[in-house]
Each structure stands twice: as structure tokens, then as C-alpha cells.
Amino acid sequence: MQKRIRDTLLRTLKAAGVFDRVRDGRWRRRQLLILCYHGVAIEDENLWTPALFLAPSRLRDRFEMLKQKDYHVLPLIEGLERLRRNDLPPRSVVLTFDDGTYDFYKLTYPLLREYGFPATVYQTTHYCSRRMPVFNLICSYMLWKRRETVLPAARSIGIMRDMPLEARGSRETATHQIVAFADQEQLSTEQKNELAAELARRLGVDYPDLLRQRILQLMSPQEIAELAAAGISFELHTHRHRMPRDRALFEREILDNRDAIETLTKRRPAHFCYPGGDYERLFLPWLAELGVVSASTCDPGLASVRSQMLLLPRFVDTTGQTALEFESWLTGVGALMAARAQAVWSRNRSLDRRS
Numbered sequence: 037m038q039k040r041i042r043d044t045l046l047r048t049l050k051a052a053g054v055f056d057r058v059r060d061g062r063w064r065r066r067q068l069l070i071l072c073y074h075g076v077a078i079e080d081e082n083l084w085t086p087a088l089f090l091a092p093s094r095l096r097d098r099f100e101m102l103k104q105k106d107y108h109v110l111p112l113i114e115g116l117e118r119l120r121r122n123d124l125p126p127r128s129v130v131l132t133f134d135d136g137t138y139d140f141y142k143l144t145y146p147l148l149r150e151y152g153f154p155a156t157v158y159q160t161t162h163y164c165s166r167r168m169p170v171f172n173l174i175c176s177y178m179l180w181k182r183r184e185t186v187l188p189a190a191r192s193i194g195i196m197r198d199m200p201l202e203a204r205g206s207r208e209t210a211t212h213q214i215v216a217f218a219d220q221e222q223l224s225t226e227q228k229n230e231l232a233a234e235l236a237r238r239l240g241v242d243y244p245d246l247l248r249q250r251i252l253q254l255m256s257p258q259e260i261a262e263l264a265a266a267g268i269s270f271e272l273h274t275h276r277h278r279m280p281r282d283r284a285l286f287e288r289e290i291l292d293n294r295d296a297i298e299t300l301t302k303r304r305p306a307h308f309c310y311p312g313g314d315y316e317r318l319f320l321p322w323l324a325e326l327g328v329v330s331a332s333t334c335d336p337g338l339a340s341v342r343s344q345m346l347l348l349p350r351f352v353d354t355t356g357q358t359a360l361e362f363e364s365w366l367t368g369v370g371a372l373m374a375a376r377a378q379a380v381w382s383r384n385r386s387l388d389r390r391s
């Protein structure tokens with residue numbers, strides 16, 4: 037219902053010319069929209085996790101809108117620098133892609149080339165040198181693929197009772213139990229891959245085919261080096277895609293990630309993105325001391341000169357966003373509406389507290 041009201045409101049605003057006025061106005065000129073994407077589906081990953089994967093045709097539609105409506109797509113570093121100097125071109129946008137899965141190399145990069153758009157990949161690196169999928173993701177994906185069946189109990193994969201896989205909640209429980217079992221057994225990455233292969237056998241999933249297609253694998257060192265040489269910028273996203281609250285472990289994540297990227301790209305990355313949008317204030321001085329210049333969140337908004345550089349807002353584009361919602365964010369209308377909704381929510385909350 038709320039979505040329908042929102043949709044009607046956006047349609048009305050667009051018809052009244054508000055989209056165009058905000059897009060070409062002085063306020064939007066001083067804002068930088070940083071778009072956040074994750075993966076593009078090689079097979080059907082967009083149906084498994086619509087929030088993380090888009091159909092290739094959807095990404096093309098987004099790029100087409102950027103081109104047709106004359107948006108300026110800037111490299112991240114140039115965008116941030118021009119934001120600071122108050123020298124942004126009109127309708128400025130930055131494209132960022134989190135994680136650096138193989139589909140970026142196979143599907144997104146050719147599309148970027150076709151449109152002539154620059155992009156930044158926030159690359160996590162632990163799995164790069166391994167031709168195997170990210171363990172927790174591939175388990176979840178395979179359970180979803182067999183969602184009409186029951187996973188029989190099997191001690192060897194940490195499943196103690198038969199698990200029907202139809203409901204999303206029970207698939208999440210099964211994934212959690214398998215991952216917890218691997219952690220408890222302190223399995224190496226290679227042993228986790230064998231465990232995933234055993235899960236595939238029990239589910240009747242063709243695991244060698246998933247490996248061949250490189251579904252849910254990261255880009256290889258050669259692929260990263262090739263794209264870096266072709267102008268894609270690779271920045272920090274932690275080595276193991278996690279945010280330890282222990283300072284020494286946190287630093288290890290950044291330094292391992294930085295070393296891996298620098299070796300492949302011959303360029304020292306200094307921009308960071310919080311994995312899963314997970315941040316706390318405590319990280320800010322740690323990042324600054326490590327020489328990190330900017331850090332992106334998944335908090336929706338447009339970046340302005342007043343934004344904290346280590347807490348940059350981004351708009352996460354997902355399968356669930358309609359073309360109209362996406363356009364509202366490009367113009368700036370979406371951000372203004374979100375800020376207004378946030379202000380009303382905060383005011384109501386403080387009134388609730390007082391009453």
C-alpha cells in the first residue's frame with residue numbers, strides 16, 4: 037500500500053515537472069549521487085537474492101537512463117575531489133560495485149565499456165586466488181535452487197534433522213547451521229568447498245557446473261589486473277568481508293586487502309566501503325590512521341560538501357526499485373523525500389518520548 041502511494045506521488049511530481057526542476061536546480065548541482073550495486077546474474081541469482089543481484093537487462097536499463105537523461109558519470113576520486121571544490125558538473129553520479137564477483141568481469145565491464153562509464157569496484161580479496169565460490173553464499177544459493185525439496189538430516193554437513201526448504205526462514209536456518217558447523221570444525225577454505233560439494237550432492241545440484249560458470253566466485257587476480265589496466269578503479273572492502281571490533285583484527289583486514297589490491301593494480305587503494313554497510317563510530321579514527329580517505333556506507337542519501345568523508349551515503353539500487361524510484365534518486369527528489377520522511381519519523385519519535 038505504502039509503495040502504491042509513493043508511486044502515485046512520484047508520478048504526480050514527475051508529471052508536474054518537479055523531477056526536471058530539482059535535477060537541473062542549484063541544490064542538486066552541489067550533490068553527488070553515489071550509486072551502489074553488487075552483482076549481475078549469470079544464471080538466476082537475481083531471483084535468489086533480488087537485493088544483491090540484478091538481471092543484466094535491468095542494469096542496461098539503468099545505464100540507458102543515465103545516458104538518455106544526460107547524467108555526468110564521474111570516477112569516484114574525481115567526483116569526491118570536485119565535490120570538495122564545489123565544482124561538480126550538473127547531474128553528477130558515481131557508479132560503485134561492491135565485492136568484485138566474477139559477473140562484474142563477464143557482464144558489467146562490457147556494459148560499462150559500451151556506455152563509456154567509469155566505475156569503482158570495492159574488492160574483497162580472500163577468495164580471489166581460489167577458483168571456488170564464497171561458501172555461505174553458495175550454500176544459500178543451492179538450498180534456494182532446491183526449495184521444493186527436503187534436505188535430509190546429515191551429520192557430515194551439520195544438519196541434524198530433515199529440513200523442508202520451501203520457506204525462506206528454514207533455508208536461512210539450514211545455511212546458518214552448515215556455516216556454523218564449518219566454523220566449529222575450523223574448516224579451511226578448501227575444506228569448506230568440499231563441504232559445499234557434498235551439500236550439492238545431497239541436494240542433487242550440479243556443483244561442477246556452478247564452478248564452471250563461476251557463479252558466486254570473485255574475480256581472479258588476472259581479471260582484476262586486466263580491468264585495473266583498462267581503467268576500472270579497485271578500492272578497499274576488507275580481505276574477508278567482515279568488520280572485526282577488535283582493532284588489531286580490523287587493521288589486518290584493511291592491510292591484507294590493501295596489499296592484495298596494490299599488488300594486482302600497481303596502485304595503492306585509499307577509499308573504502310563498509311562490508312554489508314556495517315559501521316560504528318569507533319572505526320572512523322582507525323580508518324583515518326590507516327590513511328583511508330573516504331568510506332562509503334549503504335545509508336541512502338546524496339553526498340554533499342558537508343558529508344562526513346568516512347560516512348558517505350549511497351543509494352543501493354536493487355531489483356525491487358522501479359524505474360520511477362530510480363529516476364527520483366537520480367534527480368534528487370528521492371533523497372529529498374527520504375530526508376523528509378526521516379525528519380517526520382524523528383519528530384514523531386521525540387513526541388512519543390515526551391508523551
Ligand SMILES: [Zn+2]
Nearest residue numbers: 134135311312
Ligand atoms: Zn560487500
